[in-house]
Amino acid sequence: MPIPDFQSVMRPVLAAVADGAPLALSELRECIASEFQLSEEERNERLPSGKQTVINNRVGWARTYLNKAGLLSIPAKGRVQITERGREALDNGPARITVGWLKRYPEFADFHTARPADSAVPAVQVEPVEEATPDEQLADAHQALMQSLADELLAQVRAASPAFFEQLVVDLMIAMGYGGSRKEAGRATQATGDDGIDGIIKEDKLGLDVIYLQAKRWANTVHRPEIDKFIGALTRQRARKGVFITTSEFSAGAREAALGLDIKVVLIDGSELARLMVENNLGCSVKQVYEVKHLDSDYFSED
Structure with missing residues (x-):
């Protein structure tokens, strides 16, 4: 079975924690991989950066989006737990939870809508390709820019x-x-x-x-x-x-x-x-550098 996109992962993530008990993120990832019957090769397929597997990245972003919508909570480091809103979504929500559906929750809509700082001109809202996680969208955009540059060269x-x-x-x-x-x-x-x-x-x-x-x-x-x-x-x-x-x-x-x-x-x-x-920067030069940062969970460890 192909690796599911991160929206297809959202409802199964909620279902995996439906009993209300906190679940370790590692166990959640295993539940999703088993739910979609992923092969060993699919489980090990990595993002273009090589730093994370595709399925772990998609489960991680599904968890983030569900948390921002108030359907999941993160009670402790590396754990997830369903909320009352999450239970209601499982009972009354669609068979496939999407980013568009999550926008019914104001806090998620605020999180998902970009607001360029100090801009006098209203930003044109472009709906991203929601089948891909933000990491994948960034990687795809970078790859497209590199291919365009290579063609020009x-x-x-x-x-x-x-x-x-x-x-x-x-x-x-x-x-x-x-x-x-x-x-x-x-x-x-x-x-x-x-x-x-x-x-x-x-x-x-x-x-x-x-x-x-x-x-x-x-x-x-x-x-x-x-x-x-x-x-x-x-x-x-x-x-x-x-x-x-x-x-x-x-x-x-x-x-x-x-x-x-x-x-x-x-x-x-x-x-x-x-x-x-x-x-090797031959015939071209660096135009702009974007830093992509992630949470340093070790900093917040009180052990």
Whole structure:
């Protein structure tokens, strides 16, 4: 069974504490995972941040929303308990409790409605995608922004000259930690007579080994013959490591050609190139930083 969205979790959370006794959050999570018959893989699936499982995040937000609506109380650290309002919701509420339904409670509506501070202009209220928790919405928005940036970067790279692209490839390798400074670590070879090699970079600051680069600013798919030529060039250089980077993509035959060799050949297509540029701040810079904080429960421990 797919992992339920956090609204689908709300009523089962109330039902799990219907007997009125406080329940540990860990037990609540187990109850919900069992209720929806989640597999071990589904129980262990994590958010993009990797810091929390998806089901625990959704149970946690369901608990928060129900608490803000007055349907649940938190009598002690890590515990939940149903309230009289919660019992009434179980008896008379809908089969699926949603954020929209919870807005009938003024305290929840106040909590859920954003109020930009010191704003003279009324904020335009945009209804969020309520199937996702706030953590998931933030992660999805970040991913969408990163994908948009990657698309813009790739378009710029494709519009650049071949010489610029060859130097960009060297700059990327240096930004990833190979060799140290640009002056000492890497260089683009001459446009002619390069024998199929577009760049050479030290693998480490001491230059104990080098990596040979091939850069193809192409719109068309790179096929196996190009990889075979690169492997031949590496062989003539007695090289052991090579990186082939393109702004397009590799065919299945090209990827197969890079496997099972004594020489290590890494293929980086346009999508991976853009991702690495974003990750290493090459051709882009940080616009704004948002800090996401959470409660430090250890601070409030009186033990």
